[in-house]
Amino acid sequence: MKNTNLLTICGLILGTASPAFCDDHAVSIDLVPDEVRSIGGITTLEREKYLVIHATPDESDMSEEIVSYILNDLGAYYGRDGGIQTGRLQTVPADPDRPGMPDTAYMAQEGKQWIAERAGNPRFAPEHMREVVLCTHPEYMVAREGNDSAAFGPETFESAAEFVANFLKHYYTDETRPQYYEVFNEPFIKTEKTGTTARHMAEQHVVAARRIRELLPNDDIMIGGYSAAWAEVEARNFEHWNGWQKMFMDVAGDEMDFFSTHLYDGINVKGTHAERTGSNTEAILDLIDSYSFIKFGVAKPQAITEYGRINKSPENKVWPDRLRRMGILLASFNGMMMTYMDHPDRLIKTVPYILGVGSWTYGNPANMTSTEEVPNSFLLFRRAGDNYVPTELEKFYLVWKGIDGERRVLHSDDPDLRGHYFADGLRHSVVLHNMDDRPRTVKLSGLDDVDITKTALRSLQTHGEIPLLTERTLFGVPEELELQVGETAVLLLDLRKEHAAKQVRLETRVYATDYLQAIEADQDISFTFNDVPGGEGDGVLRLAIGREQDKSLQPQVTIGGKELVVPTDWAGDQRDRKLFFGVIEVPVPSDLLTPTTEVQLRFPDTGGKVASAVLQVNRLSAN
Secondary structure, three states: OEOHHHHHHHHHHHOOOOOHHHOOOOEEEEEEEEEEEEEOOEOEOOHHHHOEEOOOOOOOOOOHHHHHHHHHHOOOEEOEEOOHHHHHHOOOOEOOOOOOOEOHHHHHHHHHHHHHHHOOOHHHOHHHHOOOEEOOOHHHHOOOOOOOOEOOEOOOHHHHHHHHHHHHHHOOOOOOOOOEEEOOOOOHHHHHHHOOOHHHHHHHHHHHHHHHHHHOOOOOOEEEEEEEOOOOOOHHHHHHHHHHHHHHHHHHHHHOOEEEEEEEEEOOOOOOOEOOOOHHHHHHHHHHHHHHHHHHOOOOOEEEEEEEEEOOOOOOOOOOOHHHHHHHHHHHHHHHHHHHOOOOOOEEEEEEOOEOOOHHHEOOOOOOOEOOOOOOOOEOEEEEOOEEEEOOOHHHHHOOOOOOOEEEEEEEOOOOEEEEEEEEOOEEEEEEEEOOOOOEEEEEEOOOOOOEEEEEEEEEEOOOOOOEEEEEEEOOOOOEEEEOOOOEEEEEEEEOOOOOOOEEEEEEEEEOOOOOEEOOOOOEEEEEEOOOOOOOEEEEEEEEEEEEOOOOOOOEEEEOOEEOOOOOEOOOOOOOOOEEEEEEEEEEOHHHOOOOEEEEEEOOOOOOEEEEEEEEEEEEEEO
């Protein structure tokens, strides 16, 4: 999204004319089939990270027919389970010999029965169970005096941790135990409801993680948190960051294998309206990575265990008008996922908030009530009489159906037009998404030496009366494509013979030794990057800037005394946000990158912070 201040200047000075920096030009997409794109060593599309449903094999309301459709027809993977622990918690008695503790002998016996009941059932095969992120709700599991969720409480960190660790040990085999465990789901927004504090909940993460590792010392389960619901980290000049995410990392970060966040366009629980798709999502990821690197010496992995769009407007919820709402939701799913797919080395799991059948939402008064006329907005299947039928959300998976393979390089000269390019034997797939607020023309180049026998265009349009998924055969590779607002377009290219790549483009992120630096007018801000990889290629300086909307977003940036060109454009739309908080990507010529690279920034005005600076170094090598 272009700097609206510059656009206003263009209009005032030139009326309808536009100089080069204001031109609504066609976007150039350069495809490089000869280069493998390696992002931190990841060179393939890991579908199990992205094409995911917020559901689990344990959901008994999903019939075998629905399960088969999800796994086979849609090609989706299971993603997250927030309920199974609560169900088991309520069955476990207190230990008669240890007041306030769960009866672990009972749990061991019940766990054996549980495993036996699932043995041989393909629904609970290891390849399905392992992909699940397990979590639970703080209303039941936070340790607090008077907690009567179970016969034993839990009232202490130790009793809660004892239940969790024994649940993970006894109710799964080593082959079926989920890989990921979040201690809580969105805990910090529940402090008032549970009568606790955010720090109290962070401390419980520590005790739970340590007990799990004691009982499962050789297991590869990854433990994380805090599952942030409200990621408006820039609020109150980053005091939100200091009080919640940073505090959590300071208290519990040593024990965490990953940090998890929920990102929604719209308003999620608290905060102001926030379009997160694009630069804002990038800034949140980079800020967490940067502090993790400074605090722990490594940027620990992250997980996005819910994402999408929350539209709290009561309008247009009834058929057929609700289809327009579902289209915009699909645009957020695809827009955010295009960003997540640029971080495969950093993100272990990304879960769109798309529920399965969700029978629990029908008649549920907790703001999730579904009826046949107005089903919950996030259901993949809605109730229709005695049956369940797919909703428009199936198109999220259908537009990605069959896309797989090795990453190849794609260059876009506009951050609002995101793309990914995959080579899978005789099928190459080019996925493009328009996150701009206006239709854009895309000019394609780079495929002249690829022997293509058939071309098809798959399109998911999201901003009409109904989300529209189409696919048609084309007469050759088009020179131009028109992408509507929120549209995802996929070029499906069938080749006569495989096209082998000749070299690898390795993308490495280098984190600065400092972060969260205040902006003072005409004062230098310095960032130091150590151990910068050498070799042929180039770089990108990723600046996460948070400040008021009327402040400058074009600092003077220099490396070794040489000034860089700072773009006036970034991914996504932040005009409705009180504060701008997003990543602006500054190209860096290769000859300016040294093993220790020093960067200086200078702004013309005071206010806000440079939250993080990350140097992405792109180096070429023979394949």
